[in-house]
Amino acid sequence: MYNYLEYGSSGDSRGVVEDQEKYDQFMARIEAGEKIEADDWMPEDYRQGLIKLISMHGISEIMGALPEKEWTPKAPTLKRKLGIMAKVQDEMGHGQLLLRVAEDLMKPYGKDRGDIIEDMLSGDLKFHNVFHMPTKTWADAGMVGWLVDGAAIISQTNMLDASYGPYQRALQRICQEEVFHAQHGEAIIMALAEGTDYQREILQESLNRWWPSLLMFFGPASAETTGSSKQDIMIKYKIRKSSNEELRQAFLDKYLPRVFSLDLTVPDETVHYDEEKEQWVYQQPDWNEFKQIIKNKGPRSKERLRLREIAYENNRWVRQALAADKVGS
Amino acid sequence: MTEVLTAEEAKKDAAYLTALKELIYQLADDDFLISFRGSEWLGLAPHIEEDVAFSSITQNTMGHAFMFYQLLEDLGEGEIDMLAHERHPSVRRNGIYLEKKNGEGNYLEEPYYDWALTVVRNFLYETFKKVKLEAITKSSYKPLANIAGKVLMEQPYHLAHWKIWMKQLLNSTEEARERIEARLNEAWEEFGDVLEYGTQATEIEHFGLIIGEDELKERWINEVSKTIENLPSTPIGKKYGSGREGEHTEDLDQALNTLSEVYMSDKEAIW
Numbered sequence A: 001m002y003n004y005l006e007y008g009s010s011g012d013s014r015g016v017v018e019d020q021e022k023y024d025q026f027m028a029r030i031e032a033g034e035k036i037e038a039d040d041w042m043p044e045d046y047r048q049g050l051i052k053l054i055s056m057h058g059i060s061e062i063m064g065a066l067p068e069k070e071w072t073p074k075a076p077t078l079k080r081k082l083g084i085m086a087k088v089q090d091e092m093g094h095g096q097l098l099l100r101v102a103e104d105l106m107k108p109y110g111k112d113r114g115d116i117i118e119d120m121l122s123g124d125l126k127f128h129n130v131f132h133m134p135t136k137t138w139a140d141a142g143m144v145g146w147l148v149d150g151a152a153i154i155s156q157t158n159m160l161d162a163s164y165g166p167y168q169r170a171l172q173r174i175c176q177e178e179v180f181h182a183q184h185g186e187a188i189i190m191a192l193a194e195g196t197d198y199q200r201e202i203l204q205e206s207l208n209r210w211w212p213s214l215l216m217f218f219g220p221a222s223a224e225t226t227g228s229s230k231q232d233i234m235i236k237y238k239i240r241k242s243s244n245e246e247l248r249q250a251f252l253d254k255y256l257p258r259v260f261s262l263d264l265t266v267p268d269e270t271v272h273y274d275e276e277k278e279q280w281v282y283q284q285p286d287w288n289e290f291k292q293i294i295k296n297k298g299p300r301s302k303e304r305l306r307l308r309e310i311a312y313e314n315n316r317w318v319r320q321a322l323a324a325d326k327v328g329s
Numbered sequence B: 001m002t003e004v005l006t007a008e009e010a011k012k013d014a015a016y017l018t019a020l021k022e023l024i025y026q027l028a029d030d031d032f033l034i035s036f037r038g039s040e041w042l043g044l045a046p047h048i049e050e051d052v053a054f055s056s057i058t059q060n061t062m063g064h065a066f067m068f069y070q071l072l073e074d075l076g077e078g079e080i081d082m083l084a085h086e087r088h089p090s091v092r093r094n095g096i097y098l099e100k101k102n103g104e105g106n107y108l109e110e111p112y113y114d115w116a117l118t119v120v121r122n123f124l125y126e127t128f129k130k131v132k133l134e135a136i137t138k139s140s141y142k143p144l145a146n147i148a149g150k151v152l153m154e155q156p157y158h159l160a161h162w163k164i165w166m167k168q169l170l171n172s173t174e175e176a177r178e179r180i181e182a183r184l185n186e187a188w189e190e191f192g193d194v195l196e197y198g199t200q201a202t203e204i205e206h207f208g209l210i211i212g213e214d215e216l217k218e219r220w221i222n223e224v225s226k227t228i229e230n231l232p233s234t235p236i237g238k239k240y241g242s243g244r245e246g247e248h249t250e251d252l253d254q255a256l257n258t259l260s261e262v263y264m265s266d267k268e269a270i271w
Ligand SMILES: [Fe+2]
Pocket: A001, A061, A090, A091, A094, A174, A178
């Protein structure tokens, strides 16, 4: 998963007059831990927030398959080839599951999956910052599984009790699979860490490159950093529990000790644990760069979108044929 | 004919061993190359559901290649990953049609892959695999017959998947039908060597490893025509030669360079 990131325009706000009584009932339900279902009444900003969150999450799963896919045919053994293929397949499956949840929420607007894909290709719908980054070596395939999926687990676990039932149930399933992804990534990393000089070299180089993106993964600590942040409303509506910074701290807590135990370093000499404040102190990544990346101005944004665009355009005749077949039968 | 129950037993008869290895290399390399081409499609299929389904077929097929390479390892040919990643093109035994690129471009850049080629190729190949493996379940080499039985448990789902695609695309738009028919005509010019056993054909049949080439071919045509009413009327050709005899195209070089890039980057390494 892919934590909620700012989405650019505020989407189509319909200026719906909120019914106070319904709103109070709705809030009472989610306060009581009840789940909201697709056909239940919900406030407009709840629906719109969810559409953005879930469609972003969905396309991030799909775009997230691309960096690893770059190394799938090249994986160094038959077992690794099989493992990474299964992993990429899972991510596509997550995308499929989530787009269905988003589609149900979009029904009142007469929109569907095609609109999501087109919004992504036009740049209106953002995908997660990590998936704009290049993969340069096989170590990156391991790094994505180990730390990107590791970060995803932390961020998704934070929403496992989300107030919106269909999303919450999708996350339950996704999280179960993510555990295998992290294990798959860790296995690749361990082989490199215990391997030849060359293997250790590409491993450290990969971690150095991914480090800022991993810090950025959880989003800015507050709205001041990048101008806006939707984390507060997501907490109010009980979609998520913790703040961006709390999640990042949880990530550092879990993974920095593992990084150091493998005799690896991170490219930040100041990083240390502050015993008094009980938190990690680290150098902030460049949040201006973050803003650029999620505007599709990252190092591989254009190329990855281009792949999706080609797949979409190039297979148009197939979709047309399937549509015709449906009508005919 | 006598049954051969173990690798050790097979190794005692040099002529038998040579014929047996030849046949298994063909099975392993066929599955490996077509599943490699499948792996290049990841993330690019016509829709997400297909991406997931195709990927699971590809994984199964590569799993089958793994089992066949394992048989070769047991016969003393060397370790599985070496067999898959290191062998020179001239000793590869896959049919040439199976190494053919998915279309224009490559999987990393401008992949103008052709779904019609993929549907036709996989349909023809899975049909072929079905008849070949069914024949092999009666092979004199028991370990191979057992693997064939195992593979045949998964394989009907694969074949069914591609049959549905063939029928759908042949019965929908004019464009889809034309694209499929064009690829079918092309396949007819190239599929010939897939149906053959290469230089050891006589011995392979003689030792009861599988039925003869002519019978296999007949069963295949029979099976294919259950799905396609109007098969091309021309004889099946071998436009680029015979992969069974180690003849290959540049497309195989591209495949091998890609699939072995990391493996070759450090041969001391354990990955
Ligand atoms: Fe995922």
